[in-house]
Amino acid sequence: MAGRAPAVVIDGVSKGFTLRHNRSLKGLAVSAVRGKDLSNNFLALDDISARVEQGETVGLLGLNGSGKSTLLKLISGVLRPDTGSVRVRGSIAGLIEVGAGLHPELTGRENIFLNGAILGMGESEISRRFDEIVEFSEIEKFLDTEVKFYSSGMHMRLGFSVAVHTDPEIFLIDEIFAVGDRPFKKKCMRRIRELRDSGRTLVVVSHNARTITRLCSRGLVLHEGRLVYDGPARTAVKYLDDSEESEE
């Protein structure tokens, strides 16, 4: 990859969260009078630095609460770092919370356009890919039915189908293989491989070691908000397994 410009540059990023328990003015006033602190801080990411080159496929590994998803949200721009910086090159989209943009009262057809636009596609782009999206989602018969009548599988397939037909430079994937039947999962995997093989940058979060080793060339292991390993995906998976065992 020598000579290529990085797609993602993460530089000394920390991110803390404040858990506030009461959000009304009354709650704040009461706590001020009683001198009780309502907030509860914890550090989700602690001084992370990493670079992802263009066309690279990187897996983020770690136990629950290690900060993987937080890091992915920082790359997508939904969250902003407290300190340090995240910089990206090119457009970002991906499979994060697929179906978040689906509206239950709209039909499948309307949702394809709305969700496509939410994920950054233009009108002509959606129109061009419409048939492809419908075919991929396997919901042809229910295209003009409101999404609230969909089964959870159909809902997920529709959301997924729109998301994989976006065409960003950097594609983010957050733990999506928990849902869907086997043939659909296979189809998704094939589509993601296509994305990878066409030179897009992939950042994948998964608990599933096989997903990581099949998709990614490189793995980053997070532990309690710190980056503890950065290297080939296989070794990263092994590193995580070993550290899990030693903790038990």
Next chain:
Amino acid sequence: MSATLLPAKQPVDASALTDPGRGQGLVDVFRRRYLLRLLVRKELRVRYRGSVVGLGWTLLKPLVQFCVYYFVIGLVLNGREAIPDFPTYLFCGIMFVHFFNEGFGASTRSIVTNSALVRKILLPREMFPVASVIVAGVHLIPQTLILLVGAVLLGWSPDPLGLLAGLLGLLIVGTLVTGAGLLASTANVYFRDTRNLVDLMSLIVFWSSPTIYSWTQVRDSAALQDYPWLVNIYLANPVTIAISLLRRAFWYEGTDGSLPLPPDLWLRGGIALLVALVVLAIGQLVFRRFEGRFAQEL
């Protein structure tokens, strides 16, 4: 099944590294107006899907308001005598105040209502308050048609300068409510009390503008005789000026002129627009200042 061929991605060396999530606010909303259009359409469709009266609801609320005030103010309190062409006078006032209050309330709640999207997908988040204001504004279209019919029946005829006045009024209210909505929707993320405050403010907006009475009644009121500056403050309210501009468009020219519009209306209109733009700029600045934390505060 044949795999769809994806075009190979060329490395984008030329484009600089950018900060994700640091957009250009309202400029990005305008840039992605296809999404804005779909959000507005979604809101309209969802709101009236499955309801019998459908879009009739958009008219019913201001119409009921109109009837109630026409009866109480116009007939019982004899406002019809004091104000010529009282029906169109009243309707103009209700239209803009209703637009302001609907837009203000809906945009205040918009970020919290759309929290699923705000937390998970990066969008120009100004999109939501702006869409709420536009949805409220769409309701002005059928109302304007009704107003037109009423005005023609009362012997009014259109003039180009009047049309310009109406558009300026619309621009003032639209800008003002967008700015106020950006501010209040930000506050509502942190304090859910905000929407209740906004409901209260709607009441104040209604009574502090000459919606159902005339500005001359404020000027001539005995209680305010020693405080002419209070009358000036009253007339500085951009909503008051916007309503007066709308009345210049659809009401004043058809009357006998016995009830004047506020003096220097065009100058006041220009100033009101400036004030509204300042509110919009402040709203945008505050929104951007806190927007980066919306995803975690919701």
